[in-house]
Amino acid sequence: MATAIASASPLFLREPEIRRGIELMYFAQSTLARTTETRLAAIGLGRAHHRAIYFIARHPDLTVSALLGLLGITKQSLGRVLNELVDRAMVETRVGERDRRQRLLRLTPEGAALETELFETVRQHWAAAYARAGQQSVTGFWSVLEGMIGENDLARLSGLRG
Secondary structure (H helix, E strand, O other): OOOOOOOOOOOOOOHHHHHHHHHHHHHHHHHHHHHHHHHHHHOOOOHHHHHHHHHHHHOOOEEHHHHHHHHOOOHHHHHHHHHHHHHOOOEEEEEOOOOOOOEEEEEOHHHHHHHHHHHHHHHHHHHHHHHHHOHHHHHHHHHHHHHHHOHHHHHHHHHHOO
């Protein structure tokens, strides 16, 4: 059952309006996470694996250090995630051409198939929400999110657009 979309108050900088945005963000994130959790759990993976697979798919030959920066997790946590994905033949690593110390990450066909499956599940939710909101609202939503992210992180994400 669809509900009417609430209009933002002209006093949108007040606490109730900001709390409404925070609550909507929490529930939206929980909904999106639940859409993939069952599939991930069935193969013994979790959200950290999904995030790694997603960003590796978006940027083949991503360095481990760049992925570490994107995910904002500890090197030890990322190491566990990557080792498991490599062991399961979902991610492959190779040595950097210019810097032999670099490890470049790329999805295997199995990893790419999983990423496509998970993306399609999430895409359906995004597409329905975007269609309901309309192009102007989507642009506004992106603007709000970019304003929350900050310049340093936006610079890191710029290579992932397209």
